[in-house]
Amino acid sequence: MKQKKTVRTGIVGAGFSATFHFEALEKVYRTNVEVVGVFAANREQAAAYAQKRGIRDFECLEALLDAVDVVHVCVPPMFHEPIAVAALARDKFVVCEKPLTGYFGDGSPDFHWDRADKRVALESALASVERILAAERKSKGRLLYAENWVHAPSIQKEREILEKTGGQILWIHGEEAHSGSHSVDYAYAARCGGGVLIGKGCHPLSAALYLKRVEGRARDGRPIRPRTVSARTHAITRLPTFRDAGHIRKDYYDIDDFSMMHVEFDDGTIATIFASDIVLGGIHNWLEVCANNHRTICNINPNTAMQTYNPREEYFKDIYVVEKIGTKQGWASTSPDEDWFTGYPQEMEAFYRTIAYGQAPESDSLLAADSISTIYSAYLSASRGGTAVEVRTFEGGPGEAAPAKAT
Numbered sequence: 459m460k461q462k463k464t465v466r467t468g469i470v471g472a473g474f475s476a477t478f479h480f481e482a483l484e485k486v487y488r489t490n491v492e493v494v495g496v497f498a499a500n501r502e503q504a505a506a507y508a509q510k511r512g513i514r515d516f517e518c519l520e521a522l523l524d525a526v527d528v529v530h531v532c533v534p535p536m537f538h539e540p541i542a543v544a545a546l547a548r549d550k551f552v553v554c555e556k557p558l559t560g561y562f563g564d565g566s567p568d569f570h571w572d573r574a575d576k577r578v579a580l581e582s583a584l585a586s587v588e589r590i591l592a593a594e595r596k597s598k599g600r601l602l603y604a605e606n607w608v609h610a611p612s613i614q615k616e617r618e619i620l621e622k623t624g625g626q627i628l629w630i631h632g633e634e635a636h637s638g639s640h641s642v643d644y645a646y647a648a649r650c651g652g653g654v655l656i657g658k659g660c661h662p663l664s665a666a667l668y669l670k671r672v673e674g675r676a677r678d679g680r681p682i683r684p685r686t687v688s689a690r691t692h693a694i695t696r697l698p699t700f701r702d703a704g705h706i707r708k709d710y711y712d713i714d715d716f717s718m719m720h721v722e723f724d725d726g727t728i729a730t731i732f733a734s735d736i737v738l739g740g741i742h743n744w745l746e747v748c749a750n751n752h753r754t755i756c757n758i759n760p761n762t763a764m765q766t767y768n769p770r771e772e773y774f775k776d777i778y779v780v781e782k783i784g785t786k787q788g789w790a791s792t793s794p795d796e797d798w799f800t801g802y803p804q805e806m807e808a809f810y811r812t813i814a815y816g817q818a819p820e821s822d823s824l825l826a827a828d829s830i831s832t833i834y835s836a837y838l839s840a841s842r843g844g845t846a847v848e849v850r851t852f853e854g855g856p857g858e859a860a861p862a863k864a865t
């Protein structure tokens with residue numbers, strides 16, 4: 459076996475995602491990952507994060523960037539662009555959490571997503587995407603898009619099936635849902651970029667966009683891209699008629715909590731993606747591929763790898779069962795290794811093979827860009843009652859100065 463290369467890593471953010479990024483980095487085996495330090499706006503949180511892991515707590519982003527080869531962007535979406543661009547300008551690699559970027563309001567104190575002009579939202583989000591792609595083209599670094607669904611083992615198995623059978627995907631449908639995020643920021647579109655359509659919908663959507671790329675690449679040497687999207691969004695928990703039984707989060711300010719996107723690809727085939735915050739029974743993350751030669755159901759979470767029956771809630775008080783489950787009593791799809799099924803360690807292994815050894819990434823900036831473009835085109839469609847909107851796609855990797863093109 460060739461000698462392992464060492465990569466110096468910095469983490470930006472010290473909250474939820476910074477925690478699972480660090481845990482996944484500890485499992486990378488083909489590369490020596492040396493986590494040098496962390497920088498986060500919440501200085502107390504950063505100090506505690508650094509101390510717990512024996513790493514340095516940096517006082518500013520620039521100092522962290524100077525000390526590392528790659529930076530993990532684990533901060534709220536509105537800060538992804540400035541941090542990614544600053545890192546790429548210094549020729550650093552960037553591992554960027556989802557969504558790549560977005561539209562975060564007009565700056566006015568009374569900004570409300572229900573009243574926002576979704577054409578402006580789309581144009582602003584695409585301009586942000588272009589700035590990130592331009593920074594990447596000029597950089598020796600690359601942006602790796604931390605869309606864990608791409609690296610979830612069930613999605614990667616479907617990649618193998620598509621590549622080896624040359625199958626044509628006719629319809630993909632999928633969903634990410636649960637009973638509501640705990641994040642305070644998530645209640646405000648100006649901080650999260652919209653609502654559940656972007657926050658959760660980006661996961662199954664990006665997996666669907668990825669698999670159609672894989673299919674096209676494998677069979678015809680050309681990725682299949684999104685062409686149009688039609689969407690509906692709703693704010694079910696903000697309805698005056700919503701009857702709160704105490705199980706579903708309901709204090710959102712202006713976000714959508716239900717969405718449906720229907721994507722038509724450039725070969726005429728389709729994907730239908732649901733995302734919501736109104737589903738009880740734990741997280742519901744799945745993707746089904748209906749192809750001309752096979753059918754696959756990817757149960758990302760829950761799945762039946764393990765099932766437990768617990769006659770009394772208190773027996774399992776110290777046991778993590780599965781994400782967002784409301785009760786631990788009775789039968790449960792207990793996950794023996796949720797991170798593994800979700801793709802967190804696999805994405806880090808893959809990213810560090812790109813950073814250290816130049817392996818082509820599966821989840822790159824162009825996939826992230828198409829995802830943002832589809833999402834904000836979907837918001838525009840929803841504001842027009844679901845009329846189909848053309849999706850602008852992005853082409854050209856780093857080093858190729860290819861401008862964005864409209865299909």
Ligand SMILES: NC(=O)c1ccc[n+]([C@@H]2O[C@H](COP(=O)([O-])OP(=O)(O)OC[C@H]3O[C@@H](n4cnc5c(N)ncnc54)[C@H](O)[C@@H]3O)[C@@H](O)[C@H]2O)c1
Pocket residue numbers: 470471472473474475476497498499500501503504531532533534535537555556557604606641
């Ligand atoms: N892939 C997944 O499954 C998954 C899950 C949760 C969150 N996320 C993504 O991770 C990102 C962060 O979410 P989170 O849940 O970790 O949030 P969080 O609130 O738990 O943590 C955010 C951290 O960012 C820091 N921060 C905020 N603004 C900053 C800035 N300008 N510069 C430096 N630090 C800053 C805060 O101090 C905090 O430490 C989001 O993009 C979110 O969509 C992804």
